[in-house]
Structure formats: C-alpha cells, structure tokens
Amino acid sequence: MAIREQVHAALGSLPGAEKKVAHAFLANYPSIGLSTIAALAGLAGTSSPTVLRFVARLGYLSYPDFQRELRADVQTQLMSPLERGRQTESARTDNPALKASFASVAENLDATLKAISESEYDAACEMLGDTRAGCFLLGGRFTDAIAGYMAAHLRIIRPNVHHFSDQTSTWQDQLLDIRPGDVVVIFDIRRYQSDLIRLGELLVERKARILLITDPWLSPIARSARVVLPCVVDAGRTWDSSVTLLALAEALIDRVSSDQWQSARARMQTLEDIHWNQTRR
Template identity: 40%
Template structure:
C-alpha cells in the first residue's frame, strides 16, 4: 500500500524550509480536510505563497497540487468507507488463492509498514510515561477497539498500580474522569469511522492536562491533534472488517517494554497476584 500524504510529510520533515514546515503544520492540523480547498486558500491560511505550496507537494513526490488533492480525496474516502463498501473493493481487486494466504499476506504487510513508520524514540518516551507509577493511567477504546483497550488494561494493571479502564460504550464514562489529574496518561484506541465519544474524552482529558497516547490507523484519528504520542497502525485486510493485528502487536510490545522497565515493582505485584490465585483456586494445578 502506498504511503499516505501525511506519512510523506513526516518522512521529509527534515528537508523542509521554514515556510514549508509552517505549511506542513497547517495541513496536518485538520488532515486531510485542510488540503482539499484551493491552493490559494491553503497558502493564505498557512501564511505562505502559492509557489511554496507547489514546491512542497513536489517534495512529497506528487506531480502537482491536483495530484496531491486526489490522494487526499482517496484517503478521505478510505477513512469513511463502511464494511460493505470495503468488502466490494477487496472482492474486485483481491489476488487469487486461499483466504488464509491472502489475509496473512495483508496482515504481514500491515505489520511491516507499521513498524517502518514507528518512531523508536517516541515508543521509548511512552514506555517511560507508563512505567512512572506516580502517574495514573486510563485506557479506553471504541465499539470494536474496546477489546484491545481491555487487553492492554489487564496487563498494565498487573505491571503497575493506578490503571483504570474507561468504558466509553456506556454513558457513565464521565465518572471515570473524576480522578484524572494533570500529568496522568490516557491511552485511547480509535480507528476509521472515528468515534465522537472517544474524541470528546480526549478533548476533556487534554484540557485537564493529561498526556494522551493514541493507537490509530494510517489515516489518523482526529484525536491525534491532542495526543502526546500516536502509533499509526496499518489496518486494511481482504475483509469487510479491518485487521487490528498490527495494533495488537504494538500494544503487546509496549506491555513488554513497560514490564521490563518496571520489573522490580512488577515482580512483586505478580507474586502477590499468584498468591491470590492460589487462595481462590481459580486455576487448576497439575502438580
């Protein structure tokens, strides 16, 4: 799958002039909608000249502004496509072969592209935030991604104290923000057909000084403008449903990294938990 325009902007960030960086910030602020107006309007909004816009889109690998806008329109269409539309698209273009192979090929490609665009420094910074037990951690997902949020919450809760799951699928989630303090960490999962409830949660958390960590797709949830860090994971697959395998991989890698960084504390918590399990006889023992 080709890079999104957003990924291209980030990839060439170090090659941009001051005016081009100013333009890039404006484009990314409300991406991709910000780039769908006229070249003159975009230039005025960024406080640069129209030739500056033309030069930058060429640096991104586009022949000109019309091709750049066409790419943005294609991305917007992909963001809002519903499951039926996605299935019809794959049915027309899917390669021959068994679904096991086709689906696995797509997922492996998602993983490779997700890791290719991952920033190790950003990942390490998030690890440090989550290993800092002076900060409370709140985790939330959406209609589909709540399962990923619950998985991450369960593991972080074993690793360190003060980890809370926010269930945005009911109307009680505002109660969960009562104890949120400045400097706490809010981890959010949000993929295309982005959810208003999760966005509102992010807005409130940001206003209260929280550090927001976002797991999203390659088109990027609007929550990104409030986020301290964003993990953009590829999600397309030959199915009416998106694949969250790459997102789960990033999540599990983060679990491993936080556990390693906070191992002394984690080991004691795991030991205590195992003692509780033994007392309750929840699990069978074979020896």
C-alpha cells in the same frame, strides 16, 4: 502510506517553514489540503513556494497530484465495511486461502513497523512507564477489547491503571478521577467514533496526556494527542484487521515491563504469593 501518515513521518526532518505547513495541514485535515495553495500558505503563515517545496518533499510532482492523492485517501478512509465488501466481491471465493489471509496480515505488520518512528514509540513507552501519573485506557466498538487486554497487563506491571468501563454516559463520571498529567491511551480507527472524539476534547481540558493508537488516516483525536502511533489496518477485505493494533499493544506492554522490571517484578511476585495462598486454602 496515507498522506497524513507521510506528513507525520516527515515532521522530524522538515525545515522550519515547511514544518509550519505540515502542522497547519494536520490541524485542519483534510479541508485545507483540498483548498488552494494560497489558503494553506496563509493558514501556516508561510508562502506559496514553501507549500510547493513541502509537497515536493513528500514526493509529489505538483499540488494537483497531492490533492488527487488526498481525495483518494479521504474516500478510502470513509468506506464502510459494506462498501469494502462490495469492492472485493468479485475477488471473493467460497473458501479464502488461509495462507493469503496470513500474508496480508504480515504485510500490514511490516508496513506498520515502517510507519511508526522509533522516537514516537519511545515517547509512548516513557508515558506508559510514568508511575507518577495515572494510566487510563479505552477504545471503540471493536478496539476496546484490545484496550482492556492492554490494561489487564499494565495493571500487573505498574500501579494506578484503569480501563474505562460501561456505557458512554458513564465516561464523564470516570473523568473525575483524571488529573493533569495523567496518561490516556485511546484506540480509534475508521470509522471514527464521535463519542471518543468528544472525550478526547474533554481530556485536553483536564490537561491529560493522550496516547492515540489509530490507523494511517489518523483519527481526529490526533489533533489533541501527545503521541500518535498509526497502524495499518486495511487488509483488502470486508473488515479491517486488528492484528497490528494487538501486536503494538503487546510491544508496548513488553517494553514497559522491561523498563520497569524492578518494581514490576515485585508486583508480579506479590500477585504470585496471593494466588498461591488462595490455592492452598
């Protein structure tokens, strides 16, 4: 797991002082982690020994080891598809084996299952099932298709579901319909989109609850999110894989369908009746 992912996974088990270090690190990632022990301790309001205990709890023998891994994380996070393609060029064949490709996807699914805590998953399902609140979804250049797919299913299960549409310039118009307490699901993976990050800030101003579905390095939107679900997307090839994002979306859809079954069944029956009446005409 990337270091940010490790810290998120460890949050629930950290002692109070070390939890302060974790929060300071996550809120000021990655710059504070690349600074001195004293700087991180000062920002967290703790001591240098507390920072060292925090680093050791993550499995690092020393603070330099921790920083070395952090630099590698940042470098990997910032790599473009072109750079990843060049990195794997020597291993590329004219006809990549389908079995190898599927094996990589299976590894990502398994790693994602380990990265997402049950408590965070439960919290996400609770947010999505809160029918008193509106539910809005959107994603980035490649992930918005998954947001739309998820919205299409949730719209059948529960009321007041919306998919942010059109160009970035219209998003602010659509913000007018978001009330305090509404849920906004955002898909954002590397290389993170500045317009989505800005939208996250505006959503916080409107007191919306953000459910972020991201990668192990965590989109900057994580600072504003109520719940963060990290998915492993690096498949060791030119393009990141979105399979884990889709699998998680379907798991959330299925859980909300189950939790809201009585009302969902009534909505689904109504939809079937509408479809049947149209086909008879």
